[in-house]
Amino acid sequence: MSTRLALSRAYPYGVPAFAAALAEPEFHRVKLDVDGSGRIDVVAFERAGRRVRVVLRQPVPPGQVPAVVERLLSGVLVIERTEEWTLGPERCEGRARVSVPNTPISADGTMSVVGEDAGSRLAVDLDITAAVPLLGGGIERSVVTGIRGLTGREHDRISRWLADEERAG
Template structure:
């Protein structure tokens, strides 16, 4: 079984400006520094022909994890995350695939960036799957909740980043 959720964030900037930020190595490094947690780093970044791929590592300190999750992992969590974007029409589509090495969990997210009024809307459809008997659903819900908080923090950072670039 998997746990899914969808979110939407509005930006008062056009979709091309938002896409340019989301695929910029300096932006990604700054975002990781601001909200990436312990041991955050931009592992690799490629951009060519309207497509972009970034591999990131993010950390979650053990003391920030729910107690039942702490009992399942030793120490801090290190999340490996691959973000891909490609231009599509007046917007873009993307994916995020994340994993915790050694953990029976997968996180997949499809992204759609589209014009919305004078700005842009970023839609995220997230699916979390944890293959643990009895507690998998509970862990999935905790992960979805934490990812929701992370997405809110990243979108706030992005909004401020774009404002600062003007």
């Protein structure tokens, strides 16, 4: 069983601006560094033509881990996130895979950036799985709640990056 999380956010910047950002390894690190700690690592970054693949490692600070998940841990919670994007001037399409090493928690899904009248819309659709008998559904809901709490700060970081690039350009 899994729990679905679908989110979308509008941005006042076009798809070409998003595509340029997605082609930069630093963008991926910055967008996830919601607590400003600088502890996000870009483990791998590959760009071949219109395709981008990035692997990120993100430790989650104590206190930000749902209690039901914290009980499964024997140390710091680390999230490994792989994003694969196909970039275009009118649409960017991506896949995301997330794993939490040494836990039965994972996520898999799609991402897209599409043009809208006043800019673009980033959409994320994930299936979150916690393969724990009897407790899996509760863990999944806790993870979804945690992700929803972080998306506002991630949105702010993406907006700042795109605004800074527009000013620089």
